[in-house]
Amino acid sequence: MTRGKFGFFCNYGLGLREEEERAVNEALSGRVVHYCLEQLLTEYAGKKDALISLSDEALSRFARQSVQKFKEEEFFGDFGAAERFSYQLGQLSALAARAAVRLRDEMKFSGFTPLSPEKTVEFRFGGITVKGICDRLEISQQNGKNYLRVIDYKRGKNTVDLADVYRGEDLQMLLYLFGLCEEYGAEPSSVLYRPIGADSFGKGNALSRESDAKKQKQANERKHAAGGIMLEESPERAEVAELNENYAKLYGTVRGGYCAPKLLSREGFSSLKEYCKAYVNALAMETGGGMVSACPSENACRFCDYGLFCGKS
Numbered sequence: 001m002t003r004g005k006f007g008f009f010c011n012y013g014l015g016l017r018e019e020e021e022r023a024v025n026e027a028l029s030g031r032v033v034h035y036c037l038e039q040l041l042t043e044y045a046g047k048k049d050a051l052i053s054l055s056d057e058a059l060s061r062f063a064r065q066s067v068q069k070f071k072e073e074e075f076f077g078d079f080g081a082a083e084r085f086s087y088q089l090g091q092l093s094a095l096a097a098r099a100a101v102r103l104r105d106e107m108k109f110s111g112f113t114p115l116s117p118e119k120t121v122e123f124r125f126g127g128i129t130v131k132g133i134c135d136r137l138e139i140s141q142q143n144g145k146n147y148l149r150v151i152d153y154k155r156g157k158n159t160v161d162l163a164d165v166y167r168g169e170d171l172q173m174l175l176y177l178f179g180l181c182e183e184y185g186a187e188p189s190s191v192l193y194r195p196i197g198a199d200s201f202g203k204g205n206a207l208s209r210e211s212d213a214k215k216q217k218q219a220n221e222r223k224h225a226a227g228g229i230m231l232e233e234s235p236e237r238a239e240v241a242e243l244n245e246n247y248a249k250l251y252g253t254v255r256g257g258y259c260a261p262k263l264l265s266r267e268g269f270s271s272l273k274e275y276c277k278a279y280v281n282a283l284a285m286e287t288g289g290g291m292v293s294a295c296p297s298e299n300a301c302r303f304c305d306y307g308l309f310c311g312k313s
């Protein structure tokens with residue numbers, strides 16, 4: 001419920017939707033990149049070795065084909081579209097290709113295997129049914145245990161502030177992690193937020209941009225680095241250290257590393273889980289009872305379309 005109770009009510013209670021504008025903007029670029037990564041993970045499901053051996057050129061080709069497919073599915077190809085829109089949409093394959101290259105490189109250093117991209121999840125958590133779609137759910141078997149991690153592609157920030165969680169924001173991925181761990185009998189490893197579409201869109205091509213000066217590459221990789229929350233004792237911690245070392249060799253050293261999730265002890269994770277349970281139960285009762293007043297906050301309002309109705313804008 002990232003938009004808060006009032007946004008939730010507008011969306012699911014009243015069914016209010018904004019008409020989609022045919023324009024290449026930040027939202028569309030995020031969706032295109034998202035779609036391409038989903039296609040890639042679906043095509044290579046269970047074939048991790050094949051995925052990590054793909055060349056930059058092969059990924060670039062894959063991205064172009066995915067964008068074409070997206071255009072057919074979402075906009076009926078070129079039907080009724082201005083030439084400029086079609087051209088700009090095609091240009092987004094550069095962003096998708098860069099995201100695909102990042103995904104491949106990240107997988108090279110990872111012992112985690114994707115369970116399925118865009119997994120529809122439905123589980124009971126603390127007395128209520130949670131439903132949603134998880135961008136990436138991954139599992140790793142280490143030291144005789146199964147560890148789960150949830151990866152979310154984000155247009156906004158890639159960090160988690162526990163104060164936001166306390167206010168009920170950024171709960172969604174944590175709910176998925178805790179609920180799915182119960183379902184799979186696994187240990188929670190991490191919730192990672194991976195920024196997508198943080199590049200400017202519509203400029204250059206994937207490979208020429210990637211061959212830019214080292215500084216620009218470094219800034220780009222930092223901007224796209226994953227953040228989030230990780231279990232202190234998780235074996236994933238060693239992977240992150242290796243990834244940071246390898247990135248430092250490729251792009252230079254940066255303060256704090258490229259991927260720097262917050263570490264939380266096992267006790268911290270358990271408290272967080274209990275808090276999430278209590279919070280969603282209280283929220284479900286309030287919302288079910290019609291208490292859906294607007295609660296503006298920077299995070300919740302940023303990508304919310306209902307500001308006109310609640311009086312925020």
Ligand code: SF4
Nearest residue numbers: 003296301304307310
């Ligand atoms: S704009 Fe903010 S306060 Fe208004 S409905 Fe959306 S999230 Fe709630």
